[in-house]
Amino acid sequence: DVTKKRxxxxxxxxxILLLSLSHDIKTPLNTIKLYGxxxxxxxxxxxxxxxxxxxxISEKAEEIERYVDEIMHNSRExxxxxxxxxxxxxxDDLIKRVLESYREKCxxxxxxxxxxxxxxxxxxxxIDRAMEVFENLFENAFKYGDGKKIVVTFYEEDYRQLIRVFxxxxxxxxxxxxxxxxxxxxxxxxxxxxxxxLGLYICREIMRKxxxxxxxxxxxxxxxxxxxxx
Numbered sequence: 526d527v528t529k530k531r532x533x534x535x536x537x538x539x540x541i542l543l544l545s546l547s548h549d550i551k552t553p554l555n556t557i558k559l560y561g562x563x564x565x566x567x568x569x570x571x572x573x574x575x576x577x578x579x580x581x582i583s584e585k586a587e588e589i590e591r592y593v594d595e596i597m598h599n600s601r602e603x604x605x606x607x608x609x610x611x612x613x614x615x616x617d618d619l620i621k622r623v624l625e626s627y628r629e630k631c632x633x634x635x636x637x638x639x640x641x642x643x644x645x646x647x648x649x650x651x652i653d654r655a656m657e658v659f660e661n662l663f664e665n666a667f668k669y670g671d672g673k674k675i676v677v678t679f680y681e682e683d684y685r686q687l688i689r690v691f692x693x694x695x696x697x698x699x700x701x702x703x704x705x706x707x708x709x710x711x712x713x714x715x716x717x718x719x720x721x722x723l724g725l726y727i728c729r730e731i732m733r734k735x736x737x738x739x740x741x742x743x744x745x746x747x748x749x750x751x752x753x754x755x
Contacts, residue, residue: 541723543596545607548723550592552660553585559630577629607654607727609734614652616679616686617645622652623659623677630663636672643679646686649755650735658731658739659690661724662750666692670747685737691749705741725750 560578569575624640631638648655666675670692678689697705706729725739732739732752742749 545723545727546592546596548727549657550589552664553588553592555664556585556626556630557582557589559633563633581626581629607730607734609654609731610651611649612651613647613649614655615645615647616643619648619652619655619659620677622656623663626656626660627663630667631675634667634672636667636670637674639674639676641676641678644681648686650737651731654731654735655754658728658752661728662690665724665750666690666694670694674747686754688752688754689742689749690752691744691747693747696743696745696748699743702741702743706739 560582563569564575564578569578620640620643628638663675671694673693676689676691678691680687680689696702706725725741728739728750732754736755738753740751740753742751
């Protein structure tokens with residue numbers, strides 16, 4: 526009986542893992558589609574912008590390749606385990622990557638992106654996974670926000686770096702707010718939108734494995750997610 530129960534648990538974990546990787550693939554895929562459409566419709570006049578779009582497509586295709594490798598590897602494994610490398614990175618390098626990926630995307634979607642000032646601190650963790658957290662938060666903002674504004678602000682508390690990502694829109698209900706970080710949870714505002722309810726679950730797993738945390742804040746005119754980094 527215990528063996529059977531464990532087998533079912535492992536099956537569920539495997540399913541979560543494969544769904545989480547499939548979910549991750551959607552982010553670079555959306556970027557490829559967005560830039561591909563822009564090139565197809567000849568939205569860019571300057572050669573530099575065309576080159577940037579081509580580079581983004583190439584970079585995101587490599588990212589998808591990595592995810593596919595991970596899916597193939599993990600379909601042979603039994604455990605949900607998001608691997609996080611131990612290391613250090615500068616906040617500036619992370620924010621540059623975020624802006625490189627999302628400044629243009631926001632502008633194409635007519636979303637006003639505001640990024641506050643910060644000190645270039647050295648942080649503990651895995652910059653690729655930290656970027657993944659930002660990708661999930663931005664894609665969430667695009668999907669569930671009202672498409673008007675995304676604001677990223679920085680502050681310090683108890684020697685920790687805090688990064689707050691806020692988007693305008695209708696906040697979730699109190700009941701939904703309490704379940705946001707659970708796997709497969711989808712709020713009422715997700716009806717008719719693609720997804721498995723894994724984005725925030727993945728964010729929390731990554732942040733905790735990097736010795737940090739993520740929590741949500743509900744405001745009258747939107748939602749915010751605060752990343753706590755070492």
